[in-house]
Amino acid sequence: MIPYDAHAHSLFSYDADPAATLDAVCESAIAKGITHLALTDHYDVNAVLDGIYTYDVSAAKTAVEEAKEKYGNLLTLSWGIELGSATQYPEEAEAFLKKYKFETVVGSTHYMTGCDDFAYWDMKNISHEDFTEAWLLYLAELTRMCELGHSDILAHITYPVRYFIRAGRQFDLSFCRDELADLLTTAIDHGMLLEVNTSGYRQGMGGPLPEASVIALYKDLGGRLLSIGSDAHTPTDIGANYKEAEDLLRSLGMNKIAFIQNHSILTHTI
Ligand SMILES: [Zn+2]
Ligand SMILES: [Zn+2]
Numbered sequence: 387m388i389p390y391d392a393h394a395h396s397l398f399s400y401d402a403d404p405a406a407t408l409d410a411v412c413e414s415a416i417a418k419g420i421t422h423l424a425l426t427d428h429y430d431v432n433a434v435l436d437g438i439y440t441y442d443v444s445a446a447k448t449a450v451e452e453a454k455e456k457y458g459n460l461l462t463l464s465w466g467i468e469l470g471s472a473t474q475y476p477e478e479a480e481a482f483l484k485k486y487k488f489e490t491v492v493g494s495t496h497y498m499t500g501c502d503d504f505a506y507w508d509m510k511n512i513s514h515e516d517f518t519e520a521w522l523l524y525l526a527e528l529t530r531m532c533e534l535g536h537s538d539i540l541a542h543i544t545y546p547v548r549y550f551i552r553a554g555r556q557f558d559l560s561f562c563r564d565e566l567a568d569l570l571t572t573a574i575d576h577g578m579l580l581e582v583n584t585s586g587y588r589q590g591m592g593g594p595l596p597e598a599s600v601i602a603l604y605k606d607l608g609g610r611l612l613s614i615g616s617d618a619h620t621p622t623d624i625g626a627n628y629k630e631a632e633d634l635l636r637s638l639g640m641n642k643i644a645f646i647q648n649h650s651i652l653t654h655t656i
Contacts, residue, residue, distance in 0.1 A: 387628055393424065398446040430471050433497065493541060570600075
């Protein structure tokens, strides 16, 4: 089993299970054989600055420091953050990261510029054409996020597609290989890891985010630095669906998984 989980939420995330205390999250990780865990609670810069939700960074940091003390002989816990929408507030994002000295920064976009979180879009009724247009704008925004260089890991790049598919729609990514290649090349050039996010197995996609064809494209482009994360929002989902993900990665010839610890890279061979 892959012993890394580089994307996990606790009760400090606005949308996580209130039972996801640091104790519950760490104990679940240890029980599942995870040796390296990054706690990456939500900080969408736009959402926090615009008052959509709050994140108590001081309380989270104290809780992580206490958990490091308590579980340090069994688990390497990384003080991380899921930094969202950094493209919309780049200076504020940079100041936030500098102030709190995170050890793992997962970069994502839930809110494209001027839009609500994709989780709340009416994916049943949006036209295929409008969704395609939004998807291409989103990929361009993710590419700009990589260029900013704030994040260690490029997270769940097919996030909008997850909601489109969950609404019973189909979306074939083969038409946008050039745009995906631009994004992945930018991530590679900036030394970022590509995340294999296993939440897709639990959320109706039948595979990880991104899908196998995108991981294969990343490999074709020379990418070798894969990160893995459950994106758990409950203690029980820590390390979830790793067996399926491991089989998939092996079938693609991607046998190395990396973990960021204090901005340096550890690797595990599967
Ligand atoms: Zn996310
Ligand atoms: Zn997340």
